[in-house]
Amino acid sequence: MASDVAQAITRNLDQIQQRVDQACVDADRDPAEVKVLLATKTVPADRVAVAVQHGYRLIGENRIQELTAKDAVLAPLNCERHFIGRLQTNKINQVLRHVTCIQSVDRLDVADKLQRRLEAIDKPPLGIFVQVNTSGEDSKGGVAPEDVVALAKELVWFDRLRLKGYMTIGLPSHDSTAVRGSYRKLREARDEVAGAGVEIAESPELSMGMSGDFALAIAEGATMIRLGSAVFGSRH
Numbered sequence: 001m002a003s004d005v006a007q008a009i010t011r012n013l014d015q016i017q018q019r020v021d022q023a024c025v026d027a028d029r030d031p032a033e034v035k036v037l038l039a040t041k042t043v044p045a046d047r048v049a050v051a052v053q054h055g056y057r058l059i060g061e062n063r064i065q066e067l068t069a070k071d072a073v074l075a076p077l078n079c080e081r082h083f084i085g086r087l088q089t090n091k092i093n094q095v096l097r098h099v100t101c102i103q104s105v106d107r108l109d110v111a112d113k114l115q116r117r118l119e120a121i122d123k124p125p126l127g128i129f130v131q132v133n134t135s136g137e138d139s140k141g142g143v144a145p146e147d148v149v150a151l152a153k154e155l156v157w158f159d160r161l162r163l164k165g166y167m168t169i170g171l172p173s174h175d176s177t178a179v180r181g182s183y184r185k186l187r188e189a190r191d192e193v194a195g196a197g198v199e200i201a202e203s204p205e206l207s208m209g210m211s212g213d214f215a216l217a218i219a220e221g222a223t224m225i226r227l228g229s230a231v232f233g234s235r236h
């Protein structure tokens with residue numbers, strides 16, 4: 001990798017951090033409440049390593065092939081890897097080898113398969129987020145907002161899973177009011193679960209916001225923003 005590529009990544013991260021801090025000030029929030037997760041699909045491992053060494057230790061991968069391929073470089077770096085892609089149940093064994101959290105749980109049968117597999121290999125509890133479809137698009141994964149409480153009620157019974165928060169992919173739109181509205185739905189889902197007396201993590205995460213709209217997500221309460229192209233450049 002050329003050194004100017006590494007420089008661009010660290011410069012991007014520093015600029016993003018300033019924008020995150022500003023978005024927090026604007027939203028009257030503490031910047032310490034907002035974590036950056038590197039969304040690293042299609043990004044070669046050596047570039048991801050540059051960002052990790054610059055202090056960003058939270059990584060999200062969408063594809064099992066990439067988790068496996070980048071393992072040799074990333075596993076020794078003491079970073080935390082999450083799975084943020086669509087989960088195929090026949091790939092669960094492989095995913096579990098590499099991640100400590102799966103953010104894309106949206107069905108009971110997936111949770112059931114995870115629980116059984118974790119029991120079989122006697123692994124400690126895995127973090128999970130409930131993915132919520134806040135944009136109403138059929139193409140997107142996620143449980144409908146009105147079904148989150150019912151799903152959360154079931155998920156807390158799995159002793160090898162720890163429900164730690166919620167994830168959504170926002171509405172892809174230039175209408176910032178509409179985008180914010182989709183992020184608001186995730187916050188409301190979190191509040192509804194809490195209001196229903198379902199006890200999950202102490203401060204549940206809201207994983208929402210991407211390169212083009214993270215300030216809107218921060219305004220709606222995001223605690224984890226998932227950034228790819230703003231850090232690593234556009235994907236071709």
Ligand SMILES: *Cc1c(COP(=O)(O)O)cnc(C)c1O
Nearest residue numbers: 039084210211226227228229230
């Ligand atoms: C690719 C991806 C992101 C990051 O997208 P950018 O627009 O490149 O920041 C975030 N979340 C998920 C689930 C993704 O697949």
